[in-house]
Amino acid sequence: MYSEADRLHAIELYFKYGKKIVAVFRELGYPTERHLRRWIEAWNAGDGTVKNVKRKPRYSTVQKPAAVDHYLTHGRCLAFTCRELG
Numbered sequence: 001m002y003s004e005a006d007r008l009h010a011i012e013l014y015f016k017y018g019k020k021i022v023a024v025f026r027e028l029g030y031p032t033e034r035h036l037r038r039w040i041e042a043w044n045a046g047d048g049t050v051k052n053v054k055r056k057p058r059y060s061t062v063q064k065p066a067a068v069d070h071y072l073t074h075g076r077c078l079a080f081t082c083r084e085l086g
Contacts, residue, residue, distance in 0.1 A: 002031065007039045014040065 002010075010024055010031055017023040021033050031039070059067070063085075071081045 006030075008043075010036055011039055011043050 010028060013024045013027060014021065014036060021036055024036060025031070025033075067081060067085055070085060071078065074080060074084075
């Protein structure tokens with residue numbers, strides 16, 4: 001969503017403004033506090049670049065087809081599928 005240059009600019013402002021996230025947001029209009037913290041962590045852990053941070057998938061590749069199959073074969077009721085499969 002944001003280019004690497006945008007991320008680096010936000011990180012530079014974060015340190016320039018004394019590590020104040022609100023000041024960065026007011027100036028740029030982005031990122032959220034959570035995003036900026038992730039970008040800073042990635043920048044600190046890496047070689048000075050900020051790559052996209054991929055999050056861990058919520059459901060495995062085995063769980064997804066099982067849930068769809070259960071949904072389709074048991075009346076297409078999402079609430080029932082959620083209760084049964086957790």
